[in-house]
Amino acid sequence: MSMEAPANWLPASFDDVFAQISTSGKKVKTADVLVKGKFPVVDQGRKFITGYLDDAHLVVADDKPLIIFGDHTREVKWINFSFIPGADGVQVLKPHPEMDGRFLYFFLRNLPIESKGYARHFKIVKDATYLVPPLAEQTRIAAKLDELLAQVDTLKARIDGIPALLKRFRQSVLAAAVSGRLTEEWRAQHPGEIDQEELIQARRLTLGSKESSCTAPGGICDGPAEIPGGWIGCEFDLLCEIKHGYAFESEFFSDSGPIVLTPGNFTESGLLDFKKKRVVRLEGEFEQKWVLNNGDILVVMTDLSPKKLILGKAVCLTSNDVVLHNQRIGKVVPFSKQVSKDFLRLALLAPKTKQIVDETATGTVVQHTSPKKILAIPTLLPPLAEQTEIVRRVEQLFSFADQLENKVNSAKIRIDHLTQSILAKAFRGELVPQDPNDEHASLLLERIKAQRAAAPKAKRGRKASA
Template sequence: MLEQVDTIKSRLDNIPEILNRFRQSVLADAVSGKLTANWRKTNLSSQFLVDQPAINEFRGKKLSILPEKWQWLKFDQVAVVASSLQDPLLTPDAIHIAPNHIQSGTGQLLEYTTILEDKVTSAKHRFYSGQILYSKIRPYLCKVVRADFTGLCSADMYPINSKINTQFLFRWMLSNQFTDWASNGESRSVLPKINQKDLGKIPVPTPPLKEQTEIVTQVEKLFTYADKIEQQVKEAQTRVDNLTQSILAKAFRGELTADWRAENPDLISGENSAAALLARIKAEREKLAPAKKIRKKSKV
């Protein structure tokens, strides 16, 4: 029975990684135009989003071909890093967000505290609701979140104002492609941090604004579906863990073999009982134990 439970648990444990791959697949389709290919057939855009020069290569390599009316634009063409350092002691009750408050690769905000509770003394960036917060430290960890409140964030983070659909840019920053470009320099070495200049050069696949909105709608729908499955998996894992403990408890209480004992009384009583077995084992050990040597006193 426990073997069957372990098999179920193993399969459940694999599902979160499958869901992560699903999310990245959705993002890849979203930023390449595949997700809205059918939508474009009946929703043609008449112009490019911005009247700025598009790019077609990055770090000496050609960028992938985008759908019609899409452009590859540099990050600093579609967003602005809104640095605003201030003394945290002026607002001790403000919410404090640091890189460790953001879950890697998910865009989820973890439990956080205030400036006073974190005993913060060094200058921090003021951020506002609607901005994107991005950790420049170890960019391969992909720590990015959308703020829905005002507070102060670590100087190791960039508060970002988007010129395009904020949720579209946020989802792009969660993609494997963006993380790969942000994490590696031109020499392909892993960067300990990404400066504002290098961040500004990263390409952003930019569709017309109306299509950005449609992409966000479809992505959020699929992500909500994945989140629902993930929650169901967590609940199932909890039930399986409880089931394992329940089975073990019943086993030690003898409840699992109650019927068997009723059907086989001759195998659990008398000479076949556990007490009789322990007595035989003890007797065998005594037989095998070496006799104690008696030390003779030496004559003086």
């Protein structure tokens, strides 16, 4: 390995600075660890401690500190406590007592090791050239890195907490929007009313003789909360219908044709992801019946995601392609011109609505809801002008949150680069000043080599005779 370094830093081999600690007969599988126990189990994964066990016979017994290198993962861990090693891939290294162990830990973190997937990487560590400064300088470098990287970690922790704050902010905005708090002052200056009879009539004209899915068909009710002036309380059943998509069977799918939206295209952020798109070959009137339009509001009826976060998620379609939807996606269609599709989407995304969707969902591994269940959820409806104002304000506030989130993501990247920049600077000899009074590194390496030469050679066991 080639590194820029001061002239008084000398090269050394792996065996000069490290000894390997055997873990034979001590490694445990992740499946065997416990949530609590006397001794922590440390493996090569990103998580620092995998679990715990009480078996003292499995503990790696040696002077501390030690360093773990993940043969497959390239993870480097500083160990200054008694531990049990995890399964395959854990390489336990003991720094030479003449070296600063913390310096070597940071050196390994800075070692450029290109990922080979799940292949082994330890050979690169063993074949590397280790640049050795005077011991006093090693200690100064390690102390400075501890100080600077602790500050970076603090900054990173604060940055990592911002997405959760933004999520809560968006939820608060939605709650304020659908309760009337967001436009309270605006409403005082722009009073309005809803033609309730027109709403009921529009619903009847649309549904005709179709059986209602609502427990109180087309009724006006108290709603989920105190009703602001000019608003009405009702169930979604009065405002819209939800139309299922088509249950496309295998013979419909093709290499080219219209895109079919499925729950897999929906994201928690409220966007549609077309990377994993499926297409079908359709013809004539059948195809046109299921084609969606830009601006259509779609809602997820079946959640296949591991975290169960998109059930009931309402998304506005924006696509120039021909798009259809399958039976697990509902299309939200307002009955009346007094109801804005964009406001309906906000009402469906509101925390209270999502809570009821989750509470009434069925299934364990895969969760389901239905148009009937969603349409029976109580909600509030403001006059159309106020709906428009609410949508405008929510979009403005969400745009602000999106901009901040983009800045946070950029900051995360810069912080990750900052850690590597600090490490690189340290091992170019630029982080702390050199001191001409330090003992020269050559004397340190001479002592290490002399100790290695004087150490008893490990005996090799004889092979059993045939």
